Amino acid sequence: MAWLDPQARFDPDPFSAPVIGVAATLGDHDSGLHRHRRGQLLYTRQGCTRITLADRLCLLPPSRAAWIPGGVQHRAQMQQSVDYRSLYFSVELSPRLPADVAVIDVSPLLRAVLEPMALAAFDCDWSQGRYPHLLGLCLEEIGAALHQPLSLPLPRDKRLQPLLEDLQHLPPELKVLATRVGASSRTIGRIFQRETGLGYQQWRQQWRLMRAIELLATGRSIGYTAFELGFASDSIFIAFFKAMTGTTPRAYFK
Structure with missing residues (x-):
């Protein structure tokens, strides 16, 4: 030891x-x-x-x-x-x-x-x-042991490197990302589907879930977490969390 x-x-x-x-x-x-x-x-x-x-x-x-x-x-x-x-x-x-x-x-x-x-x-x-x-x-x-859905597959395409360098912050909407990396929304969608098995919006939602768990596990409040992840209200965030995990944030950490 x-x-x-x-x-x-x-x-x-x-x-x-x-x-x-x-x-x-x-x-x-x-x-x-x-x-x-x-x-x-x-x-x-x-x-x-x-x-x-x-x-x-x-x-x-x-x-x-x-x-x-x-x-x-x-x-x-x-x-x-x-x-x-x-x-x-x-x-x-x-x-x-x-x-x-x-x-x-x-x-x-x-x-x-x-x-x-x-x-x-x-x-x-x-x-x-x-x-x-x-x-x-x-x-x-x-x-x-039961496997948990707490992993986020990462695309390998070099055009998406700017996105991967800033994974502490909420990934942008697809149209914004397309402007930043100089590729069409359709091209980006195909890249994500091919390299991660997820559409971009699915991938972004999985990122939000994992970041939410990370913030809550390190002592941030539900209100802070909801605001940080771009949710309009605490209740919308709680509904999102429950849809993704089957339980509320408080119950998850019990």
Whole structure:
């Protein structure tokens, strides 16, 4: 287990144990783009973590985790104070774990298992005592976990680079974007459908949902979030949130 220096970048690869656990509380942390041979399960206990991959953004509000297979380049950004747990699994365990990046729901059982695993010593013997049972349960729960729609596919077309450089702010309406990038609305629509599987308006709504969750998870009010995301009123924002998630913002974070 490691309690990390906020300025340090932890490298799990030199260790020999099948699992390396990390427990940390970081504030306004940016890991920068990096990769490691080990697969990583990153669990947000409190706060919100944004993960940037080559082809998508993923969001981790409380009680969600990201599975990142070994070798996948990624960047983790944490706003304000984020309490998280991270497990790094050896290459030998990879066949028992998902092959693709996923945001998963953390069940009560997985949450209970993650804590002692994240706090285990780096030289822990995972073949003795309770540790093989913890590892077996963890692998089973990761495989059975519900996947959450908390990722945003990113287009690769170079004409849309200005849009991708400013994903902290509400993406413009389609006609405005067309003017900015010098392509027709129809062309942009085709690019998004081909490269993300979503129409531009669907993509923009998914961005709004993820940004809403990010703002609410970091302590912003419903009123602030609704205004920031361009909704005319709190009630319209709540209706949008419920249509996208099946529940209200307050219920979502309970």
